[in-house]
């Protein structure tokens with residue numbers, strides 16, 4: 001659907017973006033994330049044909065933006081950060097104007113405008129002057145002009161920026177609905193927006209793509225290990241030893257010190273356990289009913305309350321060790337009170353990527369570590385920069 005190949009934009013004395021390389025498949029909703037000045041708008045303006053790349057190529061559905069700008073742009077709907085509206089026009093006359101501009105055949109225009117007005121909840125406001133619309137409705141108008149010619153790809157630059165919470169919810173819902181029929185690239189500063197709307201995220205920093213992947217997979221790709229926090233009722237030392245003995249468990253770190261009473265109970269429980277190490281193993285002649293019965297808690301032999309052990313288990317090779325933990329603890333009849341896969345939040349990942357100089361664990365196509373190039377390096381000066389001239 002979209003191919004962005006080795007695209008760079010070099011402004012006169014500084015880098016806009018450098019060797020951006022990614023593609024998008026039909027139906028994807030991709031969140032484009034990056035700190036201020038990272039290069040989101042520059043990339044979006046190049047994709048939509050409003051800015052010429054200095055190097056590299058962009059193709060929409062196989063159509064080169066450089067060679068067939070008009071045809072390629074017909075496949076794209078673009079909502080810039082500030083919607084391109086004429087405040088003195090009415091909703092209806094503005095959409096009519098856009099329909100003419102986009103070469104929508106005259107006989108289709110009425111139907112298409114009506115469809116878009118309904119889709120974006122603008123019914124009853126057709127005669128209203130745009131100046132008098134609320135910010136949320138102006139944003140709807142921006143989306144309306146973006147989808148009027150029924151493009152395959154929607155490029156939305158911070159579509160919820162500056163809206164109040166209710167308007168944000170409404171616009172997100174609209175984007176979600178538009179995503180059912182369109183491929184969407186949207187830039188945002190709002191991290192939860194990525195989780196709620198997108199099935200893929202691209203993070204850009206200092207003009208380079210530093211991460212590309214599914215929001216849920218990013219956390220794992222960022223860490224060296226798979227980590228599980230665990231709360232188990234039972235004798236501390238025995239539990240630690242059992243967990244450490246599981247295949248692929250790299251380390252087990254106690255998370256909280258136990259209270260003295262519980263520690264005492266742990267000691268007695270451990271002692272009791274050591275006296276009956278195989279208590280769960282079915283003995284010959286023991287019936288199925290008896291096997292299903294929970295064995296007596298070892299610590300109950302001296303009436304002590306078993307302690308709760310909280311640990312952080314790290315697995316080697318990013319192995320998911322949760323099932324192994326569950327079955328081993330169940331086998332030993334140590335009840336698991338809580339088990340949670342620990343992962344970095346998107347916010348953690350974003351901060352890690354955009355505040356560190358290098359990032360070697362990026363995943364997916366086109367992801368690369370941040371460069372040692374600095375803006376203003378000699379390779380960034382390009383006298384052939386064509387500037388911001390939109391394609392004819």
Ligand SMILES: Nc1ncnc2c1ncn2[C@@H]1O[C@H](COP(=O)(O)OP(=O)(O)OP(=O)(O)O)[C@@H](O)[C@H]1O
Pocket residue numbers: 011012014015016017034035036037038039040041042043
């Ligand atoms: N017309 C321009 N001339 C010179 N430099 C520019 C121009 N437009 C952008 N830049 C520079 O290019 C870099 C990327 O800017 P861009 O606006 O693409 O970032 P952004 O990620 O969209 O930022 P924001 O989130 O603040 O909108 C910045 O360093 C910016 O100063």
